[in-house]
Amino acid sequence: MPARFRTLVTVLCAVVLGALLPVTAAHAENRTVQGGRLDWGIKSSFQSYVTGPIAKGSYSLTGGAATVGGSAFRFHSASGSYDGATGAFRAAFSGGVRFVGHPTGNGGHQLDLTISRPTVSISGSSGTLYVDVVSKAKDTGAVTTSRQVPFAALSLGGIDMKGGGTSVVLNNLPATLTSQGAASFAGYYTAGTPLDPVSLSADVRAPAPKKEPSATPGDASKSPEAKKKAAGGELRDGAVDWGVRRTFREYVTGEIARGEWTLAAGAQDGGALFRFPGGTGTFEDGTLTAAFRGEVRFTGEDGLDLKLSAVRATVKDGKGTLYADVASPDLTAGKVPLVTFTAKDLKPADGLVAVTEAPAKLTARGAETFGGMYQEGTEMDPVSLAVALTDDAKLPALPDLGSEPTASASPEPKADPETSAEPVANATDDSGFPALPVGIAAGALLLVAAALGVVTTRRRRARAAASASPADEG
Template sequence: MLPRVLSSAPSPALSRRRAGAAPTPLFAVLALALALALVALCAPLAAGTAHAAGAERHPARQPESRSAAERPVAGGRLDWGIKASFQTYVTGPIAGGSWSLSGGAATVGENQFRFHSANGGYDPDTGALNASYQGGVHFVGHQQDDGSYELDLTISNPSLSISGQTGTLHADMRSKERGTGRVTESSQVPLASVDLTGIDLTGGTQIAVTGAPTSLTAQGATAFAGYYQAGDPLDPLSFTADSQDPAEPEPEDSGNPEDDEESAPEETEEDSGAGETELADAAVDWGVRRTFREYVTGPIAEGSWELSDGAQDGGALFRFPLAEGTADPEAGTAEAEFGGTVRFTGNDLDLTLGAVRVTVADGTGTLLADITRDGEEAASDQPLVTFPAEELAPEDGLVLLSEVPAELTEEGAAAFAGLYPAGTAMDPLTLALAVSEDAELPPLPDLGAEPTAPAEPAADPEPTAEPEADEADDGGDNTPTLIATGAGALLVLAAAAYLFTRRNRRAAPTADPADASANSAEEPATSRNDEETPRS
């Protein structure tokens, strides 16, 4: 590589300049330089102003405003239909499938699933929320010859993570991949993005939001077995969460083993569940039948239900508390009476179930109840459903049969006036029998307090012809704006001067048209050759 030898002969470019091309006016150069300097000066000032304005309007997003104390969340519900068209597809003629609920999940309204028992933390200063809910829904469709399903998807235990005006819905997912049939099981997959634009969650004790838009995430699309793509809209989401006062610190351990021994209750033969034992506590949880509850509250019956005498509503089930009873876990027998009454009313409907009783013997349990129809007693101690109860082994003093299948009896079919035939699968039943004093019953699904005025996402703002003055003119320093305006004007003037000069230069006559065409074609190369750089 040899250095380029500079020739003393004038280059074509220099000849063209001497032939009449006017130099760039000095004022254009000065204007351009001044404008660039002003832009450089106002950029950090404008950025600082924008940052300050943002901090003023959205203080919850500033890290320094986060509160050190977080309030615990205990109780609340999450209502979400996942995707209405997916439900229709699953139960329609193509997939020919169905869905079922588990873990105390319920249905509410049209095509919505209700998850329960919110648990987590909430920061009232920033509105940050982390809440986990319980319950699951299982979709199946496209049954194969071997009885399995090509479509097999379970979504359970959803949780919300919210910061500012955005949130993410996570869930445990179990899905079967389309085509391969490979089963994937993942915990707390980021399933959906939640848009909370216009919602302020700060400063409250009960959080309640209704109709927040959701969309499928990339991870959710994968977990959804490829049925939908990332970004696809999902059903709106509604949720509540009840925050509590911060828990008091627990007393420290004394370190004296004798203190612990004195406070520990002595276990007796009766407490251990050996032989027939009088029940310390008990509960039976049963929702009758999901489709029956939907019929009661639907457009045909247009009704409701009412609980009394100690019965409790768990969303997808009713809890009947113990009145009295005994159990013999070794013999596999139990008999218990429960309090509580549930009354269903609606168009041409008035049905009451009360005086619930449960018996267990020979591996089978039976739930009985008094039936009142239209205000008159129709049957007493009527067997309604049977359920499997093959083993009554206590654990930590508790005999628990959780969500066992229940089947309608002949007498039960008569109690429902032939609405369902004998043998119909009713809602699963949970029976909890405490055979020791320190045994704890499973918690009832906690739906939280009834929301008084749920927050709704703000509608998209209508476009305006002009920006609103009071948003920008807040009494702050307008210097960066004025500088930017002046700099922009100078840039426009400099650009105009430069273009004017270029136009005059191109329009200037040349000595030889052929030379002009040659110079025009070789201009980029000539410009490069003017640089004093090595040339190969």
């Protein structure tokens, strides 16, 4: 083979490998799941039973869980991993739901079930939903705590989990109670019972690059200066998280008020709660006085217009009060005490003073704020607050719902070729085949074949010319 042709073939082969290798490398590495939501009603008929006239119970949300739609609960802050080459997926979500019913004379309940921290694991064509469960047996009353119970089997219905996009979106996966789930469900349902379908959306990111060793020893954020407490107990930062009341939010966005809420002045939406940041004030010996930024305004039909702003919190002798400026048709006033909450033994830890999901009750002035919709003493959403006494103290993160889902995959893909039934947005053609890289490779191979054809033709002509006799020329 001539040297120039050998060089050409070498270059073209390199092009082929260059087109194909990035695809293989991209799919060979697990990627990180960070941020997202899971919507699941557990079992709608169980909800109706708990809140109905027989059980006479209720449910409450914990860990930032929220309600969505008619009967689903939303869990948040997905974390885990995804392998686009095999389709293996695992994501854990935060939040929980507690059901209580059949009240007893001593203030307890015969039915007491908490389901939290759902985790979805998918491998091949099957999936499993794991949950933490705290349940009370309906016969003996014995309380059992179980971690990551394989609670439900998930049916993928032929969904291809392979891909290379930036999100995994699955919609209405059928869920069936497992034998372990039935045991954890306190015996209310048997194995094989259909549960509510599961929908989820999770953001997928490339693995974080490895951090290079720091050229300078030590970490400035952990220096004595960074940990030094603010003079006079002044706060360096702070935030208060409060969802007002779950049923009030549902009323605002429901069929009666048909309204909405809007945030301003720095307030943030955490799904089931609102965060009022920028805490300033003081903390000394268990006594807290703090003010926060942000406002939330609820509007809707029938004259609904309520704005809460300039949120403040005080804690003294283990009792906390949450205040806000109120503007509504029923009341316009400053620093209205809305709810009270318990905050015993308030002490700093690692430069942070925190109250987590403290039960809150409506005050008399708070009842005025809501126009008599709720009476004094009504249980409102729990209050969480955190204030930093040092520069390096980190406030708790807000629930991370991930990006808004833009596409979904369901167990029954639509026949419309323009609608993708894949769980991720791929850089592929409609069949999931990596068309662009392979197209480049195919083009390069055609060039190689053409070059071989040219060289072969030239060699044949040369041999024919060399074998011709003088008589032929004459």
